[in-house]
Amino acid sequence: MRFTAVVFDVDGTLYPNYKMYLASIPTLLTNFGLVNALEAVRIELRKNPEPGDEFHRVQARHLARHLGVTPERAYALVESRIYTRWYKIFRSIKPFPGLVDALEAFQTAGIRLGVLSDFPIRGRLRDLGLDGWWQASLSSEETGYLKPHPESFLRIAACLGVSPQETLYVGNSYRYDVLGAKSAGMAVAHLTSKPHKHGVAEFSFEDYRLLRRFVLGAS
Numbered sequence: 001m002r003f004t005a006v007v008f009d010v011d012g013t014l015y016p017n018y019k020m021y022l023a024s025i026p027t028l029l030t031n032f033g034l035v036n037a038l039e040a041v042r043i044e045l046r047k048n049p050e051p052g053d054e055f056h057r058v059q060a061r062h063l064a065r066h067l068g069v070t071p072e073r074a075y076a077l078v079e080s081r082i083y084t085r086w087y088k089i090f091r092s093i094k095p096f097p098g099l100v101d102a103l104e105a106f107q108t109a110g111i112r113l114g115v116l117s118d119f120p121i122r123g124r125l126r127d128l129g130l131d132g133w134w135q136a137s138l139s140s141e142e143t144g145y146l147k148p149h150p151e152s153f154l155r156i157a158a159c160l161g162v163s164p165q166e167t168l169y170v171g172n173s174y175r176y177d178v179l180g181a182k183s184a185g186m187a188v189a190h191l192t193s194k195p196h197k198h199g200v201a202e203f204s205f206e207d208y209r210l211l212r213r214f215v216l217g218a219s
């Protein structure tokens, strides 16, 4: 199978241990309730998207209910604790070994490269040292449909000017990445140490050298 495009998830896919980094946000104790509430809200919004309104406003309205604060306060909390503080950490995070070599090989082969994250991209690719590889990057927050909804997968394919059927999606979450990309008609490579025996991914891997071989053939 030849792919015209390869699209990557960000957290846990371009770099390891993202939960550890999220947990290491300074003053974790005061943030702990916030991180948990945010996760709960995003699970609600994955099930019942509200795409008509700006995503951060929708998220803040739901979060306010969980935290017992005003939506304005919830909005400001997420902005300062998550999107600003967490994002600062990206300057010290190293990407997975072998990732850059794989990107270089894909680029040389003429494959279009994209990124799709459930969180804003902002400066994270630059801070990870992964600037300049991508023809398109998108946060599902921009569409209002978090993964595994197919909408954002279809949108990133459109941004790249390719069909989902000629696209390989690479992600670490079975529920969100693998099932989401599949529902949009993409092939999927699952980055995991525990491959699903009867899973729907075309390929599972732990080492980017193996992904490179899967995409380009053994050369």
Ligand SMILES: [Mg+2]
Pocket (backbone or CB within 6 Å): 009, 010, 011, 012, 013, 171, 172, 173
């Ligand atoms: Mg991920």
